[in-house]
Amino acid sequence: MIPARYAASRFPAKLMQDLVGKPVIVRTYQAAVNTNLFDEVYVVTDSDVIYKTIVGEGGLAIMSEKEHECGSDRIAEAVTQMDVDIIVNVQGDEPFTDRESLEGVLKVFEDDAHKEIDLASLMVKITAEDEINNPNTVKVIVDNRNFALYFSRSPIPYPRAKDARTNYYKHKGIYAFRKSALMDFQRLPMLQLEATEKIEAIRYLEYGKKIKMVETNVQGIEIDTPDDLKKAQRAWK
Structure with a gap:
């Protein structure tokens, strides 16, 4: 599922901007399809323009019936009546989505015999100070089993000990x-x-859900x- 809003505060209509001959x-959508990992790939959108663009390219799209504040809510509405176990959410502004990274998050559930994990997601190591301090870059810290402890727009952990060489x-x-x-x-507020x-x-x-983070080396461009x-x-x- 690829949630796709037309409006964007930092870059209006960014998903319809031209990326070498095709909208973002x-x-x-094509990158997700080309991984050959999924039975079906859908764009879930509130926009007639995005809907018609995807369908015009031969793709699958779903129009949201309600207004949503985030992608998870949009996808939840779309899959309510679908008979599925695992849903993958690929952000609409990630045209460099790759097979290896998606395989990593899917494998989490193959290895989860006790169904301990509620969701899996990706993290990539960053070293540039401007990116570490950029509030548009969401940072994550994990425990020793790579379960997420917290996400923040601030640099976490805070480098009080300058010689700690934290990642x-x-x-x-x-x-x-x-x-x-x-x-x-x-349903949770x-x-x-x-x-x-x-x-x-x-x-x-x-709300106490367990998020397993999978490290990837693929930086991509959001x-x-x-x-x-x-x-x-x-x-x-």
């Missing part, structure tokens, strides 16, 4: 959910930490700003 959302990880917005966890998310940070993954933690789009265009070429 089409490139993302920083960026949260990549790709999730794999058990359907039950996704349905719980939809937003709490203070999620409302403060504006990071939907925090809601799962606040298109949040016009500068990101220029980087993506150069990388695509």
Whole structure:
């Protein structure tokens, strides 16, 4: 499932911006399909423009019936009547989505014999100080089993001990959910930490869900700003 809003505060209509001959959302959809990991791939959207664009490219799209504040809610509405166990959420602004990373989050559930894990997601190591300090880059810290402890737009952990040589990880917005966890998310109200940070993954933690983080080496390019789009265009070429 690829949630796709037309509006975006930092970069309006970013998903319909041109990325070397195709809109960003089409490139993302095609990347997900080309992994050959899924029975079906859908774009879930509130936009007639995005819906018609995906269908016009021969893809599958679902129009949201309600207004939603986040991608998880949008996907939850779309899959309510679907007979599925695991749903993968690929962000619409991630045209460099790759097979290896998605295989990593799916394997979490293959290895989870006791069904301990509610959802899995990706993290990638970052070293550039401007990225570590950038509030548009969501950081994650994990325990010794790679379960998420917290997500933040601030640098976490705070480097009080300058010689600690800590690692920083960026949260990549790709999730794999058990359907039950996704349905719980939809009915549970937003709490203070999620409302403060504006990071939907925090809601799962606040309600005691277990998020297994999978490290990937694939940086990719998330298109949040016009500068990101220029980087993506150069990388695509």
